[in-house]
Amino acid sequence: MATGRTHRPATRSRGIPEATVARLPLYLRALTALSERSVPTVSSEELAAAAGVNSAKLRKDFSYLGSYGTRGVGYDVEYLVYQISRELGLTQDWPVVIVGIGNLGAALANYGGFASRGFRVAALIDADPAMAGKPVAGIPVQHSDDLEKIIQDNGVSIGVIATPAGAAQAVCDRLVAAGVTSILNFAPTVLSVPEGVDVRKVDLSIELQILAFHEQRKAGEGAASDGGVPAAAARSDSADQGPDGDMPAVMPA
Amino acid sequence: MATGRTHRPATRSRGIPEATVARLPLYLRALTALSERSVPTVSSEELAAAAGVNSAKLRKDFSYLGSYGTRGVGYDVEYLVYQISRELGLTQDWPVVIVGIGNLGAALANYGGFASRGFRVAALIDADPAMAGKPVAGIPVQHSDDLEKIIQDNGVSIGVIATPAGAAQAVCDRLVAAGVTSILNFAPTVLSVPEGVDVRKVDLSIELQILAFHEQRKAGEGAASDGGVPAAAARSDSADQGPDGDMPAVMPA
DNA sequence: CCATCTTTGTGCACGCGTTCACAAAGACAT
DNA sequence: ATGTCTTTGTGAACGCGTGCACAAAGATGG
Numbered sequence: 305m306a307t308g309r310t311h312r313p314a315t316r317s318r319g320i321p322e323a324t325v326a327r328l329p330l331y332l333r334a335l336t337a338l339s340e341r342s343v344p345t346v347s348s349e350e351l352a353a354a355a356g357v358n359s360a361k362l363r364k365d366f367s368y369l370g371s372y373g374t375r376g377v378g379y380d381v382e383y384l385v386y387q388i389s390r391e392l393g394l395t396q397d398w399p400v401v402i403v404g405i406g407n408l409g410a411a412l413a414n415y416g417g418f419a420s421r422g423f424r425v426a427a428l429i430d431a432d433p434a435m436a437g438k439p440v441a442g443i444p445v446q447h448s449d450d451l452e453k454i455i456q457d458n459g460v461s462i463g464v465i466a467t468p469a470g471a472a473q474a475v476c477d478r479l480v481a482a483g484v485t486s487i488l489n490f491a492p493t494v495l496s497v498p499e500g501v502d503v504r505k506v507d508l509s510i511e512l513q514i515l516a517f518h519e520q521r522k523a524g525e526g527a528a529s530d531g532g533v534p535a536a537a538a539r540s541d542s543a544d545q546g547p548d549g550d551m552p553a554v555m556p557a
Numbered sequence: 558m559a560t561g562r563t564h565r566p567a568t569r570s571r572g573i574p575e576a577t578v579a580r581l582p583l584y585l586r587a588l589t590a591l592s593e594r595s596v597p598t599v600s601s602e603e604l605a606a607a608a609g610v611n612s613a614k615l616r617k618d619f620s621y622l623g624s625y626g627t628r629g630v631g632y633d634v635e636y637l638v639y640q641i642s643r644e645l646g647l648t649q650d651w652p653v654v655i656v657g658i659g660n661l662g663a664a665l666a667n668y669g670g671f672a673s674r675g676f677r678v679a680a681l682i683d684a685d686p687a688m689a690g691k692p693v694a695g696i697p698v699q700h701s702d703d704l705e706k707i708i709q710d711n712g713v714s715i716g717v718i719a720t721p722a723g724a725a726q727a728v729c730d731r732l733v734a735a736g737v738t739s740i741l742n743f744a745p746t747v748l749s750v751p752e753g754v755d756v757r758k759v760d761l762s763i764e765l766q767i768l769a770f771h772e773q774r775k776a777g778e779g780a781a782s783d784g785g786v787p788a789a790a791a792r793s794d795s796a797d798q799g800p801d802g803d804m805p806a807v808m809p810a
Numbered sequence: 811c812c813a814t815c816t817t818t819g820t821g822c823a824c825g826c827g828t829t830c831a832c833a834a835a836g837a838c839a840t
Numbered sequence: 841a842t843g844t845c846t847t848t849g850t851g852a853a854c855g856c857g858t859g860c861a862c863a864a865a866g867a868t869g870g
Contacts, residue, residue, distance in 0.1 A: 323827060329766040333745065347847065356747035360829060367849055375835045375848040392766050393773030400765070407664035414660045417745065417762045422769070461772055462765070485775060486768040488761075492586065492670065494609035502771045504764050508741075509670045511757050512653070512715070513582040513645050515739040516675070518755045519714055520646030522738060576857060600817065613820095613859055620819055628818040628865045 320391075324365040330355045331362065332388045338381050347378035389422075399426035399460045401484075403475050404467030405435055405445050408490055412466060413441040426458040431471065448475075455482035462486045469493045476503075573644075577618040583608045584615065585641045591634050600631040642675075652679035652713045654737075656728050657720030658688055658698050661743055665719060666694040679711040684724065701728075708735035715739045722746045729756075 334354040338346055348366075352359035366372060366379070372387055373379045389395050400418070402409050405428050413428055428445045430436070436447045446454060454460070463484040465472050472491035479487060486502045489495055495503050587607040591599055601619075605612035619625060619632070625640055626632045642648050653671070655662050658681050666681055681698045683689070689700045699707060707713070716737040718725050725744035732740065739755045742748055748756050 321827070325770050326763070326767055328770070329760075329763040330747075332766075333762075334747075348849095349847085354747070358829070360831090361827090363847090363849060364828085371849070373848055374837080376837045376846045378847070391770070393769040394766065396773075398765075398769055398772070407667045411660035411664040412761065415761065418765075421762055421766060423765055461776075462768055486772045488764050488768060494583075494607070500775070502768055504768060506759060506761070506764060507582075508665065508668065508759070509586075509674060510579070510582040511741050511759060512651075512671075512676055513585075513647065513674060514579055515715055515741060515755055515757060516646040516651055517578050517581070517644070519651070519739045520649070522753070574857075601819095602817085611859065613861090614857090616817090616819060617858085624819070626818055627867085629816045629867045631817070 320368045324368055325392075327355070327357065327361075327365055328388050328392055330357070331365070332385065332392070332394075335381055335385045335388070339385055343381055345374075345378045345380055348373070351379065394422040396422060398423050398462055399458045400424065400462045400464060401427045401429055401454060401458070401460050401479075402464045402466060403429045403448070403451070403479070404465060404471070404491075405430040405440055406466065406468075409464075409466035410440050412464060412490075413443065423462075426460055427454045429454065431467075448478075451475075451478055452482040455479065455484060460484060462488070464488045464490070465495075466490045573621045577621055578645075580608070580610065580614075580618055581641050581645055583610070584618070585638065585645070585647075588634055588638045588641070592638055596634055598627075598631045598633055601626070604632065647675040649675060651676050651715055652711045653677065653715045653717060654680045654682055654707060654711070654713050654732075655717045655719060656682045656701070656704070656732070657718060657724070657744075658683040658693055659719065659721075662717075662719035663693050665717060665743075666696065676715075679713055680707045682707065684720075701731075704728075704731050705735040708732065708737060713737060715741070717741045717743070718748075719743045 331351065334351055335346075337354070338351075346354075348359045348363045352362040355362065363373075366384075369387060369391055372384055400423050402412055402425060405413065409428070409430070413425060418425055425441070425443060428440055428443050429448050429451055430445050431448045433447060435445045438445050455463075461484055463479040463486070465475055465479075465487060467475055469491045472489065472493045473495060476487060476489070476495045476497065480497055480501055485500060487495065487497070487504070489503055489505045490507075492507055492509060495505075497503055584604065587604055588599075590607070591604075599607075601612045601616045605615040608615065616626075619637075622640060622644055625637055653676050655665055655678060658666065662681070662683070666678060671678055678694070678696060681693055681696050682701050682704055683698050684701045686700060688698045691698050708716075714737055716732040716739070718728055718732075718740060720728055722744045725742065725746045726748060729740060729742070729748045729750065733750055733754055738753060740748065740750070740757070742756055742758045743760075745760055745762060748758075750756055
């Protein structure tokens, strides 16, 4: 449920629906876990449960990739891990730069989940001269004056913006001018980018506000007797994974 | 573009579509900026541009809240700020606990965007005894042994999970048992929760993987002549704000 | 008071995504 | 080989969300 993607018109990248692409990493994570336990095959039912989705949806998702299952048996875990990784482009190395090494930027730099998926933190960039040279997560922070050179020297095409809102658009413009074509934006601003550049936004404040909306709704429901759901008809299984699966967020306005 | 919300069945909370709810914080942010500049009214066109959405969509969104505009003039900024705040439940105070004070948890605790929207960090909780008492962002970290008491004493209904993946489900279960009904999950796991509890997931790894997919596609398009889109038909305006607004993310698998 | 101009609010059509339900395909046992 | 049983892959229906395009509403000027 991320916060914010603004739907792209009709991208349907190469036939694979955007909604499916967004779920592939989920399947990949579940499959990786199975792989580590040396499980050879899974049924769509099992895998769907592990990924927290509907089994029919999962099968349809996989059908966009091709017919990788065996009827009566299920899917070969290793093979599927490979196919999804390849489809997502994770079989290659993606150098990433993080701009804005404040609390969040530092947390992202320290975040261990990059390397495990083909992402490599190529550089940390900050506008504060006092930060320059200071190592964060073992990587020395570089000054933003050198942004263009860093991007080009490392062949970076993915940038992460973790600056204050006021600086985000300027940083974005420079990243794009230097050749970055995919941006993950943690700053609470709407970024303007030219055609061909992808932006994904993560906005904590928005996520919290959405939760507050539903929270308020639940509270009001109990008070006013409007025939709402009994409240505690707890079902044992998972299901209900938040409204919309669509949008993520970090950092408020 | 968040990562993951798993759509809720048919929630349509009180008639307001989920997609609209997800955009209200966006409008609110833009309106707040206008309010600070003492702008009295805005047209749907202007506000839509500021929020990065279609003006027809914005008008339709507002129509779910009621008719707050004046034809020929536009919307009253202050009034709209109030109405949206009220609708989102931001006129009340929301105590929030953050569980897992690692790099990310600390970054969240330091994050200034909470207070500005009615969210208050009521407590920081960590399982490491060495952290107990240590102040982070001016708030002393408390040990997770006291989790239930902290939740109840502060009347907390919203919890943020920033623990490692392995601990997330257990923490989630304890939060829910203690009375939390909304969870913002930064751990790369699918959480199982009973009916009535909302979960929103923020997963950095997933966001990056989605970007990588599109990045790979762009790269392959230029190389292999598969009749793809011309690639550089650059349009000058913004638009394209990432695929699928649905999902946000932080922390990989 | 009437005409004109601006901007809202919405009816309608379209497309994507989800889900159901089932036929086809293959494994496995006999 | 044949039959049974499991599980995939997908056709079809449905619902939500989006965007167009326009009528209604109100402001503004004469």
